[in-house]
Amino acid sequence: MKTLTVENLVKQFSLKVLTGVHNLQQPITQPRSHRPGLEFVGHFDFFPTERVQILGRKEINYLHKLSIDERQMRIGNIVKYHPPCFIVTARPEGLTYLTQYCIEENIPLLCTNEPETTSEFMMKLDSYMVKALAEEIAVHGVCVNVYGMGILIRGKSGVGKSETAHTLIGKGHRLVADDIVVLKKLSPRTILGTHDEKTKEFLSLRSIGLLNVVRLYGRKAFQDETRIALDIELKKWEKNSLNNELEHEQTFTDYMGVKVPHVEIQLQPGRDVAGLIEAAANNWLLKQQGYSAAEEFMKRLESEFN
CATH class of the missing domain: 3.40.50.300 (P-loop containing nucleotide triphosphate hydrolases)
Known part of the structure; x- marks a missing residue:
């Protein structure tokens, strides 16, 4: 089976590495990314843990509306599944718990540099991964x-x-x-x-x-x-x-x-x-x-x- 690594994504899309710099060789085997919306409210029955997880403005705004303790719990519930990486397409400021958990679990946390919508980025990302894999x-x-x-x-x-x-x-x-x-x-x-x-x-x-x-x-x-x-x-x-x-x-x-x-x-x-x-x-x-x-x-x- 062909594989990509997180480092391939970093180079292809000029992503900023916030955490997990020593774990960029983490393999990616699934050609589609995923936005963890249902998972943030507790539904994990069909959570595709092998996929790259994307956090856009909707997810970030939802998390900021939660109390500090609830936000910590929601983020922790997802990070424990150890996806290949997280990519934030909105401003990551204020997500200290996400950064903290990713550091503790050595999971790459990445951030886009270009000003584009989450859907636009996901289209480019999925197209690249489908062809590469x-x-x-x-x-x-x-x-x-x-x-x-x-x-x-x-x-x-x-x-x-x-x-x-x-x-x-x-x-x-x-x-x-x-x-x-x-x-x-x-x-x-x-x-x-x-x-x-x-x-x-x-x-x-x-x-x-x-x-x-x-x-x-x-x-x-x-x-x-x-x-x-x-x-x-x-x-x-x-x-x-x-x-x-x-x-x-x-x-x-x-x-x-x-x-x-x-x-x-x-x-x-x-x-x-x-x-x-x-x-x-x-x-x-x-x-x-x-x-x-x-x-x-x-x-x-x-x-x-x-």
């Missing part, structure tokens, strides 16, 4: 963003994946990763494609060499990550293997239990592979909107005979 694999291929859709282009070495990506970039689309594509499972239905940092912005073309697409074509030629919508496999032309069916039966490729629609494109001199990929992307988008060209064509034929 996501199950991931690396596949050989190219990842591009075409019309806002992530497309994974696969095929045997030398089949023309990078050259096709270069043509797509020339048409205004974006490179995400070349050669090694890192796939992250964000949910049971979502696969994110990204690079492995070493190959970021680079595209390798046979006979040309290594290109930095940002330096050559500008920032718009590159995108850091994208949700994978299509898995396209480039294959050498096989005689008599293609047919002219109105609509092919949809097939899928399984990545970490997530099924991604699969399209096979056979190569032959003169075929506009980049154009076919654009067509596949647009056709997929229309299908998501409930439109089928084959169904419309059949309806037209039926109307002719009726």
